[in-house]
Amino acid sequence: MAKAPVLTPRADDFPRWYQDLINKAELADNGPVRGTMVIRPYGYGLWERMQAEMDARIKGTGTKNAYFPLLIPQSYLTREADHVEGFAPELAVVTHAGGKELEEPAVVRPTSETIVNEYFSKWIQSYRDLPLLINQWANVVRWELRPRLFLRTSEFLWQEGHTAHATYEEARDFAAHIQRHVYGDFLENVLAMDFVSGRKTVKERFAGAVNTLTLESMMGDGKALQMVTSHELGQNFAKAFNTRYLSKDASQEYVWQTSWGSTTRMIGALVMTHGDDDGLRVPPRLAQIQAVVLAIKDDGAVLAKVHEIGDRLAAAGVRVHVDDRTDTPFGRRAVDWELKGVPVRIEVGPRDLENGTAMLARRIAGGKEPVALEALPGLVPGILEEDQALLLKQSRERRLSRTAEVSTIDEAVEAAVAGGWARIPWSVLGEDGEAELAEHAVTVRCLVTEDGAVPDADDAPGNVAVVARAY
């Protein structure tokens, strides 16, 4: 008899499957204020691991963490014209505080370019103060009319990097370095996620940027998700906030800037990329629990053995959790660990002990087989490495098999509506074609060069547009 599905199958209703999984794996709940979310401990544990891996990479670039205020005077937002136009519809505004109406309303930060520049202007005096490389881990609020847990929430957690440089070239190269060596490396080597790295069209650019770089990944249903972005801000904010430095030849120059962000949206991406009909599958390098050891029965020898196995796996460098909650039925616990996507599950009962074995279930590659207890510490690290590679391979193969090379706008729309991506020459599409795609809820995810690199210009010859429906 086939077991009853724990989740709505993906093929039946992908959005409902996503909601089911978030709920049953205890990742998050909807918050009481529209579009907000409560991140539950298991979901937050994923974020903590993302933070740790990302923070180390960010610090590796010489960037330091700092903290800027949540509340920004409303007038700051208006100083950069494109910026306020982009963010005005999404702002949450504090009008009263301390029992009084405020003289000037304060917006809850939707992003911090404006307030950061106010302080960069104070801190930067001369070329010796450059580059100034700052990052903050913070919450931001952007009001959402159609919220979806992790993907689009009115409040989300993120890191936002803000840097100031002496020259255009240096800023450009830094934005690209973050894109490739911080974000790209993290996605590929920790999240095991394939992506296309490209440049946003003018229409899709960050409000206030002169160039936006993006990493776009294909989700399990063939839609695209913008994973992270890295912006060249040019001198737009520097001019709006008078952020200047004394150059080596004693002239006052505006700084060149970048900003770049990654958010709790990555948790949603993780679910939609690696999840299957049994739940989440967490890449081993990300997993806060790489292996769980379950006691099947409340039996003294079994309980002693699961803890012994736990200790030996920990000594072998595995992040391990021992589940000895034998007052909860074994089957329910096994399903729960499957839902939560722990890569390796080791089950130990009295009969296993007699045989000197345990059942080892692989959540990612699949399969379940008895393994000699003695062999476990030697075996598990290798399984984790295999499974990390397998997830990346599956993610990459999905994109490659579901991306069509097309030469007309109609074909591009057709491919996207069918649940795939299309690659179409930008010279064929252009801004008019981009507007035409929008009528079918299809967008240009990014522009790439013929050989898949990031183009230097919006209209460089040979630019290819990657188009899809997107979250």
Add this chain to the structure above:
Amino acid sequence: MAKAPVLTPRADDFPRWYQDLINKAELADNGPVRGTMVIRPYGYGLWERMQAEMDARIKGTGTKNAYFPLLIPQSYLTREADHVEGFAPELAVVTHAGGKELEEPAVVRPTSETIVNEYFSKWIQSYRDLPLLINQWANVVRWELRPRLFLRTSEFLWQEGHTAHATYEEARDFAAHIQRHVYGDFLENVLAMDFVSGRKTVKERFAGAVNTLTLESMMGDGKALQMVTSHELGQNFAKAFNTRYLSKDASQEYVWQTSWGSTTRMIGALVMTHGDDDGLRVPPRLAQIQAVVLAIKDDGAVLAKVHEIGDRLAAAGVRVHVDDRTDTPFGRRAVDWELKGVPVRIEVGPRDLENGTAMLARRIAGGKEPVALEALPGLVPGILEEDQALLLKQSRERRLSRTAEVSTIDEAVEAAVAGGWARIPWSVLGEDGEAELAEHAVTVRCLVTEDGAVPDADDAPGNVAVVARAY
């Protein structure tokens, strides 16, 4: 010739010295919205180290991190009567969002007991779900009329723990465990700060708690600062939010709860406890930079040597920074590292190399002497341990020498106004005496037992009140 003071001397004007230090050591700036602050990289580095040390201790209790929304429906606050009375004057309120007026205003969280309980009510079903131990690292907003950087800011960063237990005793013991083994251990062994551990009077209790435990430390000017608090909430929030569980004998029971917090105020406390007229002195176990190696001159051999020393100190387990910015005058850099309170400064110039030595300056114990280069990796770890102990000793001696045993309210006021603490029997003081102290801006910091333990009750015989002026 004595060097010109970098800071206003403490004896001249303690509050100005504090402001000077925060500013010149680049810890923080005032934010543009009243009472907010920008935490600069060096100040934020202190917070990151505090977070890491504290987070490990919190996780050691079995508590897991999660994240609750910033915005709380205004109606939630009103459900617990004492709670809303305590916080109403400090609330910041979002009335407009997404371009519209909200149907129900949302408050920016001043603390999260209400919204946490809303979800605990959903997550807790039976005794199997208890204890539920949750912590979050977050920003909160409490409008401040007399803001002071780190000590009282309209927005601050903190961790807030929230737990639910099956019995009164378990909740009581958990609040005490956090107080002693998380907060107390952290203050003593990382911040090197002395404290008195006690119980708040009814007047000073957290709004909504049945008991508030506190750690109070003496600052450099003899005033008190409330460092951290841990509350027994009884069943107050459980009843307001109907947070119940099915007990083993199948009855519905309200949970017993605790909450506990520590904030960026600890950075201010660190300054006011360990700072001197030359700047901050950072306890070695907290310091993100324990030793700095300075190149005095732009000289190839010197530059090679400072990096070699840096590598060898790092290999010896020292958190080391190499300062080779020889385009900035050496004297200015030396003063800057003094201001920032880096425990050990190692200065290397061409003459030192000839002698095979470096100058080693100790920021905490004081003194500067030549040390053989070869000896440095063996020497520095021991110096750091010595200095950690010295700071704690100085902090403890300050409190002991400036605390008076008194037997009348007048004497208590006199001692506090003179810049010290007084210990007075609670049976002598009482709530009327507490009101009398308030007329002199003196407060009861906490109650302790005759032998310095935390009392079990407000009016236990032998209770002693520790009174002082406070930040």
